[in-house]
Amino acid sequence: MFTKIGQTQEESVRVWFEGCEMTVGKGLSVAAALLGEGITHFRNTPVTAAERGPFCMMGVCFDCLLVIDGQANLQACMVEVSEGMCIERQCGAADPELDPALAATANRGETTP
Numbered sequence: 001m002f003t004k005i006g007q008t009q010e011e012s013v014r015v016w017f018e019g020c021e022m023t024v025g026k027g028l029s030v031a032a033a034l035l036g037e038g039i040t041h042f043r044n045t046p047v048t049a050a051e052r053g054p055f056c057m058m059g060v061c062f063d064c065l066l067v068i069d070g071q072a073n074l075q076a077c078m079v080e081v082s083e084g085m086c087i088e089r090q091c092g093a094a095d096p097e098l099d100p101a102l103a104a105t106a107n108r109g110e111t112t113p
């Protein structure tokens, strides 16, 4: 689906997506790196479980939410890959137990994005 253009010898980092190791270009956003590996399903919506993937690639649409290194609700297009990063799909609403910031919000009775 996506093809790298102007590819040069680049430095790389190892990341894990859903437990699978992959080597991706250093400096890429998580979204660009996963799309480059052919991964387009990043999250499922909370209500219908519809599959979503990056759309805007600039932090506007929130369709690229992932759980990165245990922190939910991170926009993959706004986070740079780093060595050893653990990336998981976000299925439905984020689990407050995975994200202390969400748990604090839930305890105050506030809604989250």
Ligand code: FES
Residues within 6 Å of the ligand: 031, 053, 054, 055, 056, 057, 058, 059, 060, 061, 062, 063, 064, 065, 075, 076, 077, 078
């Ligand atoms: S792709 Fe739209 S916010 Fe990340």
